Amino acid sequence: MARPSLLDAEAIAAHMGDVPLWTQNGATIEREIPTSNFAAAIGLVNAVAILAEQADHHPDILVYGWNKVRITLSTHDQGGLTILDFRLAKAIDALSINTLA
Ligand code: H2B
Numbered sequence: 001m002a003r004p005s006l007l008d009a010e011a012i013a014a015h016m017g018d019v020p021l022w023t024q025n026g027a028t029i030e031r032e033i034p035t036s037n038f039a040a041a042i043g044l045v046n047a048v049a050i051l052a053e054q055a056d057h058h059p060d061i062l063v064y065g066w067n068k069v070r071i072t073l074s075t076h077d078q079g080g081l082t083i084l085d086f087r088l089a090k091a092i093d094a095l096s097i098n099t100l101a
Contacts, residue, residue, distance in 0.1 A: 003075075003077060003078065003082075004075070004078070004082040004083045004084055005078065005082065006075075006078050006079070006080045006081065006082060007080075007081050007082060007083065012024065012081055015081075015083075015086040016029075018086065018090065019031075019086060019089045019090060019093060021093060022073075022089050024081075025072075027074050027079065027080040027081060028072050028073060028074040028081070029072075029073050029074075029081065029085055029086075029089060030070060030071065030072045030073075031070070031071050031089070031092070031093075032068065032069075032070050033068065033069045033070075033071065033097060034067060034068050035067050035068070035069065035097065036067065037066075037067055038063075038066050038067060040067065041063050041066075041067050041068065041069050042063065044069050044095070044097055045061055045063060045069060047095050047097075048061060048071060048092055048095070049061075051088060051091045051092060051095075052088065055084065055087065055088050055091070057073075057075070057084045057085070057087075057088050059071050059072055059073045059088065060072040060073075071092060073085040073088055073089055
């Protein structure tokens with residue numbers, strides 16, 4: 001299947017409107033998710049891993065500060081943001097997450 005191409009700045013701005021919990025950071029988008037405890041953080045990582053495998057699109061995931069998860073999305077083989085990143089961001093947002101905030 002053809003890989004989607006890079007989004008331009010205008011398209012990125014439009015997609016950012018659909019994912020208000022995410023912040024653009026250069027060629028990536030990021031979401032910080034504080035959860036209730038370490039087990040909830042790991043549960044979230046596992047749920048994201050399943051979505052990533054289904055999409056064949058894989059985020060960087062950092063668990064830190066005992067209960068927080070930072071998810072960073074970018075399309076490595078395109079060197080920036082594509083529709084795949086925004087699709088996965090929306091799928092992550094649709095998870096039922098036991099967050100603190
Ligand atoms: N994930 C991300 N984030 N970027 C990619 O370019 C990417 C990926 N490529 N997951 C996929 C796997 C590619 O290596 C396979 C062959 O589809």
